[in-house]
Amino acid sequence: MKTLLLKKEDIEKIVSMKDAIDAVEEGYRAFCSGQVIQPEYIAMPFDAPRGELDFKAGYYSGNEIISLKASSGGYINNPSSYGLPAGMNTVLLWDARNCALLCIMEGSYITGYRTGAAGAVSVKYLARKNSEIVTSIGTGNQARNQIRAVSHIIKIKEIHAFDAFADSMEKFKKDIEGELGIPVILEKTSRAAAEKADILITTTRGKGPVIDASWVKPGTHIVAIGTDMRGKQEFDPEIFRGAKIINDSIEQCVKKGETWHPIDKGIIKKEDIYAEIGEIVIGSKQGRTNDEEITIFDSTGMAIQDNMQAYKLYKSALDKGIGTEFEFFK
Amino acid sequence: MKTLLLKKEDIEKIVSMKDAIDAVEEGYRAFCSGQVIQPEYIAMPFDAPRGELDFKAGYYSGNEIISLKASSGGYINNPSSYGLPAGMNTVLLWDARNCALLCIMEGSYITGYRTGAAGAVSVKYLARKNSEIVTSIGTGNQARNQIRAVSHIIKIKEIHAFDAFADSMEKFKKDIEGELGIPVILEKTSRAAAEKADILITTTRGKGPVIDASWVKPGTHIVAIGTDMRGKQEFDPEIFRGAKIINDSIEQCVKKGETWHPIDKGIIKKEDIYAEIGEIVIGSKQGRTNDEEITIFDSTGMAIQDNMQAYKLYKSALDKGIGTEFEFFK
Numbered sequence: 093m094k095t096l097l098l099k100k101e102d103i104e105k106i107v108s109m110k111d112a113i114d115a116v117e118e119g120y121r122a123f124c125s126g127q128v129i130q131p132e133y134i135a136m137p138f139d140a141p142r143g144e145l146d147f148k149a150g151y152y153s154g155n156e157i158i159s160l161k162a163s164s165g166g167y168i169n170n171p172s173s174y175g176l177p178a179g180m181n182t183v184l185l186w187d188a189r190n191c192a193l194l195c196i197m198e199g200s201y202i203t204g205y206r207t208g209a210a211g212a213v214s215v216k217y218l219a220r221k222n223s224e225i226v227t228s229i230g231t232g233n234q235a236r237n238q239i240r241a242v243s244h245i246i247k248i249k250e251i252h253a254f255d256a257f258a259d260s261m262e263k264f265k266k267d268i269e270g271e272l273g274i275p276v277i278l279e280k281t282s283r284a285a286a287e288k289a290d291i292l293i294t295t296t297r298g299k300g301p302v303i304d305a306s307w308v309k310p311g312t313h314i315v316a317i318g319t320d321m322r323g324k325q326e327f328d329p330e331i332f333r334g335a336k337i338i339n340d341s342i343e344q345c346v347k348k349g350e351t352w353h354p355i356d357k358g359i360i361k362k363e364d365i366y367a368e369i370g371e372i373v374i375g376s377k378q379g380r381t382n383d384e385e386i387t388i389f390d391s392t393g394m395a396i397q398d399n400m401q402a403y404k405l406y407k408s409a410l411d412k413g414i415g416t417e418f419e420f421f422k
Numbered sequence: 423m424k425t426l427l428l429k430k431e432d433i434e435k436i437v438s439m440k441d442a443i444d445a446v447e448e449g450y451r452a453f454c455s456g457q458v459i460q461p462e463y464i465a466m467p468f469d470a471p472r473g474e475l476d477f478k479a480g481y482y483s484g485n486e487i488i489s490l491k492a493s494s495g496g497y498i499n500n501p502s503s504y505g506l507p508a509g510m511n512t513v514l515l516w517d518a519r520n521c522a523l524l525c526i527m528e529g530s531y532i533t534g535y536r537t538g539a540a541g542a543v544s545v546k547y548l549a550r551k552n553s554e555i556v557t558s559i560g561t562g563n564q565a566r567n568q569i570r571a572v573s574h575i576i577k578i579k580e581i582h583a584f585d586a587f588a589d590s591m592e593k594f595k596k597d598i599e600g601e602l603g604i605p606v607i608l609e610k611t612s613r614a615a616a617e618k619a620d621i622l623i624t625t626t627r628g629k630g631p632v633i634d635a636s637w638v639k640p641g642t643h644i645v646a647i648g649t650d651m652r653g654k655q656e657f658d659p660e661i662f663r664g665a666k667i668i669n670d671s672i673e674q675c676v677k678k679g680e681t682w683h684p685i686d687k688g689i690i691k692k693e694d695i696y697a698e699i700g701e702i703v704i705g706s707k708q709g710r711t712n713d714e715e716i717t718i719f720d721s722t723g724m725a726i727q728d729n730m731q732a733y734k735l736y737k738s739a740l741d742k743g744i745g746t747e748f749e750f751f752k
Contacts, residue, residue, distance in 0.1 A: 093506060097427075097748055097750070099748070099749055099750050099751070099752065100750065100751055100752060101752065129466060131464045131465070131466060132462075132464070133464070134461045134462070134463070134464060134477065134479050135461070136459060136461060136479060136481060136488065138518070142518070142519070143521070145488055145516065145521050147464065147477055147479055147490060149464050149466060149477055151466060158466065158475055160477060160492065162490065162514065162516075162523075164516075164521035167520055167521055170520050170521075173520070174519075174520045174522070176423060176520050176522055176751075177751075179521075180521060180522070180523065180751060182514070182523055182750065184492065184512070186475065186492075186494075188468070188472070189472070189504075190497055190500050190503070190504045190506050191473070191475050191494035191497055191500075191509075191510060192504070192506055192510070193492075193510065193512055196526060196750075197750075198750040198751055200751075416748070418427055418429070418746070418748075419429055420427070420429050420430065420512065420526075420527075420528040421429070421430055421506075421507075421510060421528055421530075422429065422430060422431065
């Protein structure tokens with residue numbers, strides 16, 4: 093029994109945003125169709141300057157794969173002290189029929205792409221059909237992945253970007269204009285950026301609310317990415333009042349997503365959450381029904397997204413003869 | 423940043439029961455000294471003929487290692503349908519200071535040895551000093567590991583063994599007499615075996631009670647290994663009435679160990695559990711205090727045992743130049 097090892101440079105050869113979007117959409121569909129087992133994940137938080145190591149497992153009956161992702165983040169001194177990134181990801185895949193370990197792969201592309209793809213799937217089902225202006229609050233790697241993914245769904249006319257770090261903004265503009273040919277307008281305030289949005293994407297580190305409710309115009313679709321653990325926050329919770337709220341997983345979002353804040357403040361109740369995104373993908377609930385409503389997609393990230401995408405990459409690597417086989421169990 | 427890969431045959435070259443016993447004893451000590459973070463583990467049970475895949479994570483501040491073990495079991499058709507064992511184990515180690523992935527190793531020896539070692543540590547602290555007769559109910563691989571480990575702690579005069587499968591008993595006798603030179607007497611009933619015990623070790627698959635309370639003589643030390651998930655059972659719960667009950671982790675044992683059964687039946691309360699084994703190892707509680715009491719050690723298995731032992735093996739492999747380095751993250 094051989095296990096396929098896929099290093100980062102192997103994944104680079106086969107990863108694609110289009111495939112990631114398909115995988116994530118399939119994942120949401122499966123999650124809301126009773127085909128997924130996704131247990132409570134393990135979180136191991138440490139005191140600063142250390143970060144957190146999480147373990148997220150998921151099983152999908154459609155591909156008979158059990159996945160586990162070990163995902164670290166927030167090790168802020170890693171680049172200076174160890175020459176390592178602040179977070180790293182490793183994904184393992186087992187054949188659910190016998191629990192043979194099929195594959196171990198570096199998981200940073202999987203995480204980055206599936207998170208970008210999540211925003212794009214929400215845009216497909218929830219943004220106004222005439223959306224063309226995207227606002228990006230935050231200009232790091234994940235902001236790039238969001239833009240890359242959304243550009244597969246709509247034709248973006250222009251991007252308005254804001255970040256607390258001017259250097260990061262300049263680099264984002266240069267990279268996105270070069271890669272995608274979409275004009276990027278750098279704004280002086282998050283307000284100026286937010287007010288222009290048809291689609292408002294936030295990928296900050298969640299250190300406090302950066303978007304006031306009054307800045308968001310009717311008909312905006314919000315993609316809230318940065319809040320994936322208790323304590324993080326990107327929005328004035330008043331934004332949730334009267335909005336159409338969609339979660340990736342209600343169970344996760346009410347515990348540790350952006351959705352936790354308005355519930356905590358008594359602005360909404362859990363019952364006010366309109367749907368999980370998968371319910372809209374499978375058609376059991378409608379998406380956007382008019383051009384005036386504000387839709388909010390709160391994404392905390394689910395194991396099933398990793399499962400779907402990692403399995404597609406594993407199969408692609410096998411097909412193309414990419415990777416290194418290793419015999420652990422002999 | 424390189425990750426060390428250790429296959430089963432690499433581990434075979436460096437694993438030792440003596441080291442495993444030291445590692446497990448250190449693990450129990452650390453667990454009861456506030457040096458361990460051991461989150462609730464992930465269990466993924468499937469319907470027969472599939473089994474279960476578990477993920478157990480643990481951090482020890484003494485070695486600055488985070489470990490994760492992925493452990494499958496109960497895939498009863500694996501040998502016939504896939505040519506694979508019914509259960510497999512993989513252990514991953516991270517440097518807790520930066521979450522670099524240090525090592526991925528095949529984990530069957532770790533699991534087998536640390537479970538054997540657990541029994542031996544309990545014998546060291548809880549069995550009568552003049553113990554010399556060991557009874558083994560169950561004659562599979564884990565029964566062998568228990569005997570191997572206990573033989574490091576006491577001089578075993580003879581072993582009385584019982585198993586529902588005659589073939590398994592015969593092979594056990596041949597193997598143990600050949601390997602350790604200890605006479606093995608095969609008994610016709612579990613009662614005949616149990617009644618002779620100074621130390622009574624159970625390693626059955628936990629399909630129902632096999633030991634009646636009335637068969638256990640005063641002064642016996644019981645090592646209850648086979649019950650590590652809800653639904654499994656090896657003992658008449660009346661055995662717990664008036665016995666000195668020691669758990670590896672009280673939190674785990676009351677949920678899914680042998681200790682669950684007498685609590686469920688109202689025979690004991692959680693408060694009647696005398697100690698965790700680590701409290702006895704560090705000396706905050708006494709072990710056995712007379713030759714008449716019946717002591718019961720209920721072991722469900724803890725991540726910290728895997729952590730300690732796997733880290734020792736990792737260091738040993740590095741020292742000896744064993745294993746294959748692989749660059750996932752470049």
